[in-house]
Amino acid sequence: MSLRARVTWLAASCVGGAVALVSLGAYLTVSDNLYDEVDVSLARKATNTVRSPLLAETPSGDTFPAAFLTLTDVQFAVIDDRGAILFGDADHQPPIGPAERAVAAGERADYLRTDRRTDRRVFTVPYRGNALVLAQSLQPTKEQLADLSLVLFLIGGAGVLVAAAAGTAVARTGLRPVQRLTWATERVAYVGDLRPIQVEGDDELARLSHSFNQMLAAVAYARDRQRQLVADAGHELRTPLTSLRTNLELLLAAEAPDAPRLSEEDRAEIHADLRAQLGELTQLIGDLVDLAREDAPNLDPERVDMVEVVEQALARARRRAGDVHFEVDLQPWYLMGEPVALERAVLNLLDNAVKFSPSGGTVRVDLRPAGDGYAFLQVADAGPGINDADLPYVFDRFYRSDEARTLPGSGLGLAIVKSAAERHGGAVYAGRSADGGALLAIRLPGRPDVSSS
Structure with a gap:
């Protein structure tokens, strides 16, 4: 995976993780608040009903208490300790179980539970020796939470996509100097082109580019010096080598059959020239070796x-x-x-x-x-x-x-x-x-x- 792709994935992953944590926190907070609101609403309605002044004015018996008329948005029933419904709608009665009967028998105080079978929240309070049972469906709350989760998912997904796009743009822009450095090193490796690269900005990558340009300048200077040294050495070697070749050819020609012989004086002069030219070559080569050693790193x-x-x-x-x-x-x-x-x-x-x-x-x-x-x-x-x-x-x-x-x-x-x-x-x-x-x-x-x- 390229560095640009890694930067993109890193940005998307960081934003995705942050969005996921925020969304999870928001979802859990809203969920707790909504369920608490259902519980508080049931408890308030039950308390207000059993404490309503209308109940005190309503005699015990078969008369339907007027206070129950306020419980229109929930299911309710008044039960005895056997679970029999004394008041309520038999077609829309709340779930009744042992816990509700225990409250009616006076064995328990207020009781709150969730009925998993019918997916309702059930709240029971004592009422005139019996029990008042209220139940409210959790389906509207779950639908709200489902809508919230969908919104959070869509917003989070959009945030991840935006982060990925931003990461790609940042990677493309931020890594452009690195790309130029890569092209420059490849150009140096394959072509030997030591031209400096373009530098923009003053951040760490710009300083790296400046350092790379300085390195290219040093390499170019060293290469020019090397070329100049080779050219100068060749020029300086040409004269003694030519003289050596001329003198050697003269000696060899003098030794050929039917060739005129050199006098002892001429032969001695040629030998002296050869020794001087060899000494000059020896000194030149030694100086070149010493100079190359001096240019080596300390x-x-x-x-x-x-x-x-x-x-x-x-x-x-x-x-x-x-x-x-x-x-x-x-x-x-x-x-x-x-x-x-x-x-x-x-x-x-x-x-x-x-x-x-x-x-x-x-x-x-x-x-x-x-x-x-x-x-x-x-x-x-x-x-x-x-x-x-x-x-x-x-x-x-x-x-x-x-x-x-x-x-x-x-x-x-x-x-x-x-x-x-x-x-x-x-x-x-x-x-x-x-x-x-x-x-x-x-x-x-x-x-x-x-x-x-």
Whole structure:
């Protein structure tokens, strides 16, 4: 059963149950009142009759008391203790049984009962040593109750139908956003269409639709980034692969029969080119793997001492820095994150600074709190710096300025830095250092004491 059908049935069932309870209560209340009214009417008539002043003026005997003339709408009879009728209509006499005879004999006081055989209500009171028996048919009362039950049934049925119709309308209107979500998920699953869905209102379903649109936007952004990464990687791989193929074909052609031989100098140059191109490919593939790892979700964060992370990265950078020196000023800073990813990001900053530093240059590394729960890690070099036109793009994937194209690298190192910083809730910045070189910085959240969480 669909959700819409369940909502319809739920509304109809709730209204039906409520109508049934109200109808039952109304029916029982009216029924009790009607039967009580019959009893009260019989008791009042019997009491008024036996206490009527006309009876005192009527002598005992065979004379028909004038007070009985008021009992025209009920059946009545005066009986003795044997049940014999002294006064009354023999053709329309009330039911007479042991209880009525007992009242006539003085063994019982007033007595009220229902005669099931004739479906009449019978009331008996003592009367001058005998008993006055009154009886009234219950058929009119039952007909009224039957009419009432029919009216309640019709009104209740109409209420259930109206509730079902209202439930259907509410379900159709209320579940329209869910239906749009269903169509959107099916469209994404079968077609890959990530267009946002229409949102109406500001209720919970509207917020769900907003969240779904945000998810679609995130998926679309991730897909675009993936496509861009594949396109950029293919573009970057094309050049070294072409060079490798050209050099390999040249070597193979030189080894063919009757082909001119390459000189040792040319062969050595080709071998050097092959090694350089293989190294470039290895670095590019490694950077792509690292970047893909950086884009993966952070599943197991731990407390990270940034001073320790920077010192480990400095130890690795010094081994390949040559005559470039490092000036280091580190203040304590702790955060929750992945130490391996942060160390790789710091190492990429240091390697980038070393690559552009002049011989004998100095790279300044500074880590200090900046307030508001953030700290800045700054790496400054004394190289040629970054052109103003290149500053907004230095952290983009595969972006390399004109000056950097002649140097080794894949254009992914700073993109890995940006990815690691953003995964830890931080950001990256680029500018000019005091020495005229490049100033690259990472802003990271955390605290200056070990209780960071």
